[in-house]
Amino acid sequence: MKLPKKVEIIEVCPRDGFQNIKTPISTETKIEIINKLVDCGFNWIEATSFINPKAIPQMADAAEVLKNAKEKHADKVGFIALALNLIGAQRAIEAGADAITYVVSASEKHNFENTRRTIDQSINEFIQVCKIKENVKVRFSIATALECPFAGTIDPSRVVQLVEAGLAVGADEVVLADTTGTANPVQIEALLSILIFRFPKVPFILHIHDTQGMGLANVLTALDFGINRFETAAAGLGGCPYAPGAAGNIATEDLVNMMHKMGIATGIDYANIIDVARYIAKKLEIPLVGHMARLTSCQASN
Amino acid sequence: MKLPKKVEIIEVCPRDGFQNIKTPISTETKIEIINKLVDCGFNWIEATSFINPKAIPQMADAAEVLKNAKEKHADKVGFIALALNLIGAQRAIEAGADAITYVVSASEKHNFENTRRTIDQSINEFIQVCKIKENVKVRFSIATALECPFAGTIDPSRVVQLVEAGLAVGADEVVLADTTGTANPVQIEALLSILIFRFPKVPFILHIHDTQGMGLANVLTALDFGINRFETAAAGLGGCPYAPGAAGNIATEDLVNMMHKMGIATGIDYANIIDVARYIAKKLEIPLVGHMARLTSCQASN
Numbered sequence: 014m015k016l017p018k019k020v021e022i023i024e025v026c027p028r029d030g031f032q033n034i035k036t037p038i039s040t041e042t043k044i045e046i047i048n049k050l051v052d053c054g055f056n057w058i059e060a061t062s063f064i065n066p067k068a069i070p071q072m073a074d075a076a077e078v079l080k081n082a083k084e085k086h087a088d089k090v091g092f093i094a095l096a097l098n099l100i101g102a103q104r105a106i107e108a109g110a111d112a113i114t115y116v117v118s119a120s121e122k123h124n125f126e127n128t129r130r131t132i133d134q135s136i137n138e139f140i141q142v143c144k145i146k147e148n149v150k151v152r153f154s155i156a157t158a159l160e161c162p163f164a165g166t167i168d169p170s171r172v173v174q175l176v177e178a179g180l181a182v183g184a185d186e187v188v189l190a191d192t193t194g195t196a197n198p199v200q201i202e203a204l205l206s207i208l209i210f211r212f213p214k215v216p217f218i219l220h221i222h223d224t225q226g227m228g229l230a231n232v233l234t235a236l237d238f239g240i241n242r243f244e245t246a247a248a249g250l251g252g253c254p255y256a257p258g259a260a261g262n263i264a265t266e267d268l269v270n271m272m273h274k275m276g277i278a279t280g281i282d283y284a285n286i287i288d289v290a291r292y293i294a295k296k297l298e299i300p301l302v303g304h305m306a307r308l309t310s311c312q313a314s315n
Numbered sequence: 316m317k318l319p320k321k322v323e324i325i326e327v328c329p330r331d332g333f334q335n336i337k338t339p340i341s342t343e344t345k346i347e348i349i350n351k352l353v354d355c356g357f358n359w360i361e362a363t364s365f366i367n368p369k370a371i372p373q374m375a376d377a378a379e380v381l382k383n384a385k386e387k388h389a390d391k392v393g394f395i396a397l398a399l400n401l402i403g404a405q406r407a408i409e410a411g412a413d414a415i416t417y418v419v420s421a422s423e424k425h426n427f428e429n430t431r432r433t434i435d436q437s438i439n440e441f442i443q444v445c446k447i448k449e450n451v452k453v454r455f456s457i458a459t460a461l462e463c464p465f466a467g468t469i470d471p472s473r474v475v476q477l478v479e480a481g482l483a484v485g486a487d488e489v490v491l492a493d494t495t496g497t498a499n500p501v502q503i504e505a506l507l508s509i510l511i512f513r514f515p516k517v518p519f520i521l522h523i524h525d526t527q528g529m530g531l532a533n534v535l536t537a538l539d540f541g542i543n544r545f546e547t548a549a550a551g552l553g554g555c556p557y558a559p560g561a562a563g564n565i566a567t568e569d570l571v572n573m574m575h576k577m578g579i580a581t582g583i584d585y586a587n588i589i590d591v592a593r594y595i596a597k598k599l600e601i602p603l604v605g606h607m608a609r610l611t612s613c614q615a616s617n
Contacts (some may be wrong), residue, residue: 014504014536197576198535202316226569226606227576230532233500234316260610267528274499274529304528308562 017241019278022265024050025059028095029262030250032062032069034297040074042296044081049289051086054281059093063101069254076108083109097128102142112150115139119171120161126255136178143183153179154188159196159204162257169204173211187217192253194222194260198234205238220244222251224260229271243268248290249302264303266290319543321580324567326352330361330397331564332552334371336599342376344598346383351591353388356583361395365403371556378410385411399430404444414452417441421473422463428557438480445485455481456490461498461506464559471506475513489519494555496524496562500536507540522546524553526562531573550592551604566605568592
């Protein structure tokens with residue numbers, strides 16, 4: 014087992030989590046939760062998504078949420094905003110995003126469901142995004158990088174092509190997303206083997222959902238390939254509006270617990286993130302799905 | 316990643332699962348659930364525990380459950396019964412057990428809580444068990460082999476001593492139990508590294524609880540050390556009456572899913588075990604805790 018001394022956990026609950034909750038969440042509550050997450054010690058928080066509000070009404074207040082977060086916490090945390098096209102990226106930059114997650118799917122059908130564009134069209138628009146990015150970090154995020162609800166298992170060579178395309182036009186980082194949460198450790202190994210061989214200097218980030226309970230096993234596999242940045246969501250929120258069957262992300266508090274127990278630093282205050290996860294579930298009136306947040310203090314300490 | 320072509324999953328729900336349910340389960344229901352589990356394709360099922368019924372009233376019908384299971388399914392499945400002492404082992408053998416799980420804890424305090432004996436006393440009684448075992452397979456099961464609710468992290472050298480002691484007097488197999496479900500992959504690696512170096516020919520079995528969500532990551536780590544037998548419980552039931560904070564075992568259906576997805580055979584009918592897990596939860600009126608059993612068919616197939 015090859016272990017890093019430290020991993021970076023990027024908190025995506027305010028974007029991936031909130032976008033999958035049908036009941037409207039007030040802007041005030043979103044900001045309140047972001048404030049609490051900031052106090053946990055994250056370097057990066059994905060705060061919102063600049064997506065068409067007709068498609069995802071929950072994200073209609075993206076600019077307000079992002080501006081507020083930036084005003085309060087710009088000195089402590091970098092804020093990421095998701096975009097699916099040039100207009101979204103422009104709005105994110107105008108609102109002060111420190112980084113943009115630009116999503117392209119490895120599956121043509123999922124890309125169309127998610128963005129109403131072909132993969133080629135999405136990549137062409139990404140070229141424009143890279144031209145206007147200035148000081149904003151551009152993260153090229155490959156959705157359905159392992160499994161697609163429509164196309165099934167994704168050939169790693171398809172992901173290699175996309176990584177090449179994204180890097181060629183200016184991506185600063187590449188995110189690999191198991192959008193459905195159905196990939197297994199063998200697939201993670203197969204994908205990372207080829208990607209690290211082909212792109213040894215690219216700092217890949219893994220975004221893993223935990224639909225089938227294999228999330229932490231997948232993280233463990235990725236650590237062996239030198240991956241040390243992961244996207245998770247407090248309280249295990251998340252999903253994909255255009256990936257039927259996708260469940261939540263790995264609960265941040267579960268990953269923090271496993272890393273700390275394994276002697277790997279995260280920079281996150283465990284007691285604090287547990288409290289925030291429980292607060293989120295209570296405030297949004299959703300069940301606690303993460304393992305750690307459900308435990309009593311007696312169970313957690315053993 | 317070093318993967319076997321096949322793993323064997325030993326189903327422990329009727330023992331580890333039922334013993335932790337306070338509401339009495341009728342003998343009829345226990346037998347009905349065992350019948351359903353047999354149909355899933357297990358080679359071995361831990362059917363019950365010959366423990367003092369004053370301590371665990373749920374197990375008072377151990378002999379009836381075991382005899383019934385043997386009468387119906389002796390040609391298809393081996394039935395295991397748990398014992399904590401000589402009297403329990405004698406009762407198990409009389410009732411027709413094919414194998415006995417004899418439990419000794421690596422932690423002195425947990426052993427006393429669990430058996431009212433010192434570890435030395437437990438081992439002395441195990442010598443007697445091995446003398447009367449005849450054709451019954453004797454499994455030496457080391458509880459709290461990694462973490463103890465009272466003593467904290469267990470030194471692997473303590474487990475080495477116990478394995479030596481168990482093998483010296485006639486144990487046929489050795490089970491390593493993460494009784495509290497709080498061990499992490501680094502601990503699994505540390506323990507298995509030393510055990511496989513010291514006992515390269517011993518077929519260790521892993522019994523893992525999933526209290527903190529690290530269960531499948533721990534299995535993945537164990538596979539790399541050549542471990543290919545695991546004890547799990549349908550519907551994720553289980554715990555330990557004398558280990559405060561312990562939650563359920565890995566849900567059998569979650570492990571079957573991960574193994575099949577990774578291309579590893581289990582011999583278990585996945586659709587069938589999912590149905591049985593859901594049936595158990597409904598019949599016993601307990602929440603579904605496993606990942607797979609909670610999913611819709613849409614989520615499970617992705």
